[in-house]
Amino acid sequence: MDLGPLPEQLKPVVAFHGHLCPGLLIGYRAAQAASQALDLGKSEDEELVTIAENNSCSVDAFQQMLSTTFGKGNLIWRDFGKQAFTVIDRQKNRAVRVSFIGDRLKHKGPDGNVDRQAFAKELLSAPQESLFKVEEVAVEPPPEAVIEKSITCARCGEPTQASRTVELDGKLMCRPCAAEVSA
Ligand SMILES: [Zn+2]
Numbered sequence: 324m325d326l327g328p329l330p331e332q333l334k335p336v337v338a339f340h341g342h343l344c345p346g347l348l349i350g351y352r353a354a355q356a357a358s359q360a361l362d363l364g365k366s367e368d369e370e371l372v373t374i375a376e377n378n379s380c381s382v383d384a385f386q387q388m389l390s391t392t393f394g395k396g397n398l399i400w401r402d403f404g405k406q407a408f409t410v411i412d413r414q415k416n417r418a419v420r421v422s423f424i425g426d427r428l429k430h431k432g433p434d435g436n437v438d439r440q441a442f443a444k445e446l447l448s449a450p451q452e453s454l455f456k457v458e459e460v461a462v463e464p465p466p467e468a469v470i471e472k473s474i475t476c477a478r479c480g481e482p483t484q485a486s487r488t489v490e491l492d493g494k495l496m497c498r499p500c501a502a503e504v505s506a
């Protein structure tokens with residue numbers, strides 16, 4: 324997808340994600356909208372949490388731009404299938420939810436399918452108000468950070484987080500093993 328010269332802030336996001344696509348651009352604009360609404364600076368000690376209501380390309384923009392990542396535990400996935408993101412700033416005790424409302428910017432090409440290139444161009448240039456609803460929301464309590472012990476799976480022998488083990492015939496197994504045994 325060639326959209327001409329990209330904004331500087333977008334380049335590392337594309338590098339992180341691996342390609343440029345409409346979904347990533349939704350995330351890029353959404354992360355910008357959340358940053359502005361929360362008045363975030365570049366400081367490293369911001370305690371941010373992103374709650375993503377989908378697990379698609381857009382989420383990678385939040386990982387790269389706000390450093391809210393799956394691995395650090397400050398990216399939470401809710402499987403709702405919506406292009407909506409809540410960013411919580413724990414220091415300021417504020418949260419905003421940004422939800423995508425720009426579906427009408429999807430133009431159909433001659434073949435009847437969405438013209439991804441035209442949609443991507445719109446996503447780059449459209450004013451923020453036409454892309455997102457941004458609302459201040461209540462701050463949710465922090466997710467529990469639990470350090471759990473590991474239990475060795477009785478079948479494959481791999482150490483497994485205790486809460487993710489399944490008891491079968493009196494033996495504790497990992498989920499994949501339990502699924503295979505009971506299949
Ligand atoms: Zn993508």
Ligand SMILES: [Zn+2]
Nearest residue numbers: 476479497500
């Ligand atoms: Zn196992």
